[in-house]
Amino acid sequence: MSQLTTAEPLLQVNALDIEYRTRERRVRATHDVSFDVWPGDRFILLGPSGCGKSSLLKSVGGFIKPLRGEITLAGSRISAPGPDRMMVFQEFDQLPPWKTVLQNVMFPLIASRKATRAEARDQALYFLDKVGLANFANALPHTLSGGMKQRVAIARALAMRPRMLLMDEPFAALDALTRRTMQEELLSLWDEERFTLLFVTHSIEEALVVGSRILVLSPHPGRVRAELNCHQYSLNDFGSPAFQAAASHIHHLLFPPAVNVPSSSAIQELDHVTATVYSS
Structure with missing residues (x-):
């Protein structure tokens, strides 16, 4: 590399x-x-x-x-x-449990006003695909394994383009x-x-x-x-x-x-x- x-x-x-x-x-x-x-x-x-x-x-x-x-x-x-500076923690419970995987990744983009809702959705789906979770976009965090939750956290962080x-x-x-x-x-x-x-x-x-x-x-x-x-x-x-x-x-x-x-x-x-x- x-x-x-x-x-x-x-x-x-x-x-x-x-x-x-x-x-x-x-x-x-x-x-x-x-x-x-x-x-x-x-x-x-x-x-x-x-x-x-x-x-x-x-x-x-x-x-x-x-x-x-x-x-x-x-x-x-x-x-x-x-x-x-976006952080990914060790804990698996860093995702709000009431939001879907897609909503979790979109949320910081919308909250920080870095993207419109449509732009946030596109960016979130892009990085969920990168971490292999595009098919779980509508799943809730409690249905995911520990590794999958960490993938969501990584996608959420990278979607912000920090x-x-x-x-x-x-x-x-x-x-x-x-x-x-x-x-x-x-x-x-x-x-x-x-x-x-x-x-x-x-x-x-x-x-x-x-x-x-x-x-x-x-x-x-x-x-x-x-x-x-x-x-x-x-x-x-x-x-x-x-x-x-x-x-x-x-x-x-x-x-x-x-x-x-x-x-x-x-x-x-x-x-x-x-x-x-x-x-x-």
Whole structure:
């Protein structure tokens, strides 16, 4: 897959600190996180649970105000949610249950006044066809499987033609086979539409096959540990030596081997040996 590039990044995240409050205390989610996302990127935020990757995504979406730092999209500072950033969540219940599949996809277009009802219908049907759900346009969400609901959510987001699609572990709750199918379909959609994707996952394998670049975040609080290119991998590379080596490298970045700390008795023994050497 070729990459789209311009002279400037589409998204710039600069020195971001994010905190949230619990009943007991304030918790630092991320510390001094910076990265750029270019048009056409499939940019992955990868890290263990609690590293602040979802908080980063929600800050880009305008739902969380950072404590420090700045986020700009196409040069404009992000301060609130907007139709230029559409989000797909992990939960299957993100679709209003009283609206049909078609109505769910049409609704943001009409509510934001980006399209007339006729235009919204055409746009919705186009993207429902892209995700293989044209025949379910009149179905209600409760009749759909989890994977089908996620397809509707993706169609609804892409129908808005956003500058950036934000996805927060959208396939994490699916079974392995459905998850693989959804990854294939997402990459196929990207091939056709070349949208810019910011995608959160805690799966190293998913990051390698879905992404073109990966930002590796440390355990809590999230700090940038590395930024890696991964556009050379696809779903067909599972099990290959190069893929396994890349996965192993990322695993060691996420979870560095523990350093063996000498016991107090070993330290005393070392002091004794050192003193003997210097006195002889």
